[in-house]
Structures are given as C-alpha cells and as structure tokens.
Amino acid sequence: MEPYSFEKFIFGILVWVALLTSPCISSAPCNFPAIFNFGDSNSDTGAISAVFSPAPPPNGETYFQAPAGRFSDGRLIIDFIADSLGLPLLNAYLDAVGSNFSHGANFATAGSTIRPQNTTRSQSGASPISLDFQSAEFSSFRTRSQIFRKKGGVFAELLPKEEYFSSALYTFDIGQNDLVYGYKLNFTTEQVKAYVPDVLDQYSKVIKDVYALGGRAFWIHNTGPAGCLPYVLELFPILAAQVDKHGCSAPVNEVAQFFNQRLKELVGQLRKELPLAAITYVDVYTLKYTLITKAKELGFEHPFVACCGHGGKYNFNNSRRCGAKITVGGKEILIANSCKNPSVRVSWDGIHFTEAANHWIFQQIINGSFSDPPVPLNRACNKLDIN
C-alpha cells in the first residue's frame, strides 16, 4: 500500500469512527406513537377530578374555558409535550367518561408521592395512588387493553396497539410531595434527607418494572424548587424564615437539590442496568428557579404571589384555595378568584404553575438544552453512550 492511500485509509476509518460515536449524527427522530405518563399534580390531566373532587372554576379558564381536570388556568407541560409530538392530549387512566387511550394514558394524580404514605388524603393531601400503584395500573392496562383491542370495533379505536408499548415515550414528574409531606410531619431537613434514598429505591423499582413491560424511552423530570412556592412559604413559617437571596426557602430547596443529585446518579445507574433503555434526565428545577427568580426579565410578574387565591402575603390560604366559595345569604360567592392577567403570572394557585409558565418551561426543555443527554424531545428514544 503506498503512503498516500494508506493515509486516506486511516482517515476513512477515523471519519467512520467519528460518525458512529457522534450523538448528533447517529440520532434520528423517534415518531413516538403514544405517551404514558406517571406523576403528581404537575401532570395530572383529570384523575383527581374524576375520582375525588373536580378542580373547580376558574381552573382551565385560559385555554379550555372550563375546568379540565388540571390544576392550572390552562395546559400543563405534559400537554405541550403531547401536542409537540403530534399526539392528542392525554386522558387520565382513571377517567371513565369520554376517554380515548389510543395514543397513551396518564397515570398521574394530584398529591401523588413515590412512596406510599401512612396518612390519608384528608389528613395530609396525599393521593392514595402513589407511584407503585400507578405502575400497577399501567401493568393492568398493558394486559387488558390488548384483550379488549382484539374485540375490535370501538375498543380497537380507543386502545393502543401492542407495538406502541415498546415505542412509546414514558414520562415521569414526581418527587415533590415525598419531600413536602416530610415537613408536614414536622420532620427536620436532615430527617427528610435521610429518607430520600428509600424514595429513590422505590422510584428505581418502578422504572425497572416499566422496562420489563417493554418501556424503552424514558423522559424524567427532576423535582422543582418547592422552597419557592407560595404554599410552602405559607404553610411552613419556620422554613420561610430561612430564605435565600431571592426569597425562596433555602432548606427546602436544598432538599430538592439533594433529591435531584441522587436522582441523576440513579439514572446513570439505570442506564447500565437497563441496556436497551434511553433515559433522559430533564432539569426542570433550574428552569423553574430561573423563571421565579428572574421573572421580571422574562416578562412575568409577582412570582411569589398566587394568581388565584385568597389573601395573605402570598395570596394563598390553605382553607380557601383557588376556586373556594362561601355562601352569604343563600348566595354562593367565589372568594378565591383568578387575577386579571394570568398570562404574565408564574404561580397559578400557589402550588401549580400558570399555562404561561408551563409553556415557557416547555419551550426551554424541548430542544434538550436542559437534558442529560442533551437530546431534543423528539429524539429521546435514541440510546447514547454518554457515561
């Protein structure tokens, strides 16, 4: 072989190796046919409304013009995700009326935790449907949907095809309530941190169970800065007294970051244990913290005040939440109503974000710039060697 062609040969091999190892070049769009979502109120699209009490007006006013099972004036991040993938908005698995699961199902319920709680919903606000039960529901849905699809007719129209389970996007947004409920039990920050490893063990088990049922593409949101939320600041005066330079509770956010650091490590571990899984870790914490602390620069107002609520420093009163009514002289009066312009507000009801805030967060995450690995949403099925 003469030197010139030998160099060309080596160069060719180098280009070939570069192509094989370069994440950008090797990843193709995924065409997800369905989404299966797991989580809490950040992504509940109707479960708590179907099973317990409907989200009252003015929830839903901005986009749906009526309550639509969501704790927001409009769409949630999961709605923007579905829409951007060309899929219909997800119905809650527990919603027996009018649901169409042909392109996915939503197992999230407001108040859900990863670990089952030892308190009831009326005691603590915790949903009885913790992540392990959401996983059991998914398993049941996976099996029964295929039995019914075979009956044809409307069943075939309302239920997903078998092959969708391996090509779907599996989204997760949960963990915030596991942390906040510890404080409701009067735990110290150190005590809350101490149970985080157990919470993550149980999270890990669910992801493995979904993988065993065919799940391959996982999109996992980390937990947000709960220490910046009006309800946390109102309910825990001691924690609200220890604020950072922007006005968020430092210990609560420290716990959230502690959880996120370990969640990120867990994701790295799961990539090794689940060789066919593509797992994307999405840093919504940083985005929510940026939105709240730089609200003005981003065109938003009053990030620490609920748009819809009833009085107090944060316009949040736990016994008069968004939509609360009182009866005066036989007439019902809405005393926790919406603010004038939710489109410039961050916090909808002191716990959840406005549609405008959810949309801003979604726009930042869609291209992958806050993800690990940094792949865009529509390419999140591609397994990349990043560890």
Ligand SMILES: *[C@@H]1O[C@H](CO)[C@@H](O)[C@H](O)[C@H]1NC(C)=O
């Ligand atoms: C519920 O109680 C059991 C038994 O004491 C305990 O192991 C578990 O950690 C508790 N769960 C929570 C979320 O506190």
Ligand SMILES: *[C@@H]1O[C@H](CO)[C@@H](O)[C@H](O)[C@H]1NC(C)=O
């Ligand atoms: C269910 O949704 C799919 C996708 O949007 C649609 O094609 C189908 O017609 C719907 N079926 C029924 C019965 O609404």
Ligand SMILES: *[C@@H]1O[C@H](CO)[C@@H](O)[C@H](O)[C@H]1NC(C)=O
């Ligand atoms: C937590 O402490 C508050 C104030 O001392 C008390 O009213 C409440 O009952 C305590 N909660 C629990 C679950 O122990």
Ligand SMILES: *[C@@H]1O[C@H](CO)[C@@H](O)[C@H](O)[C@H]1NC(C)=O
């Ligand atoms: C919440 O609202 C009720 C009814 O208006 C009021 O009595 C109570 O003092 C309020 N609580 C706080 C903490 O502001």
Ligand SMILES: *[C@@H]1O[C@H](CO)[C@@H](O)[C@H](O)[C@H]1NC(C)=O
């Ligand atoms: C991702 O999108 C955001 C919001 O549109 C934009 O600011 C950012 O520069 C984009 N990042 C990349 C890597 O394209």
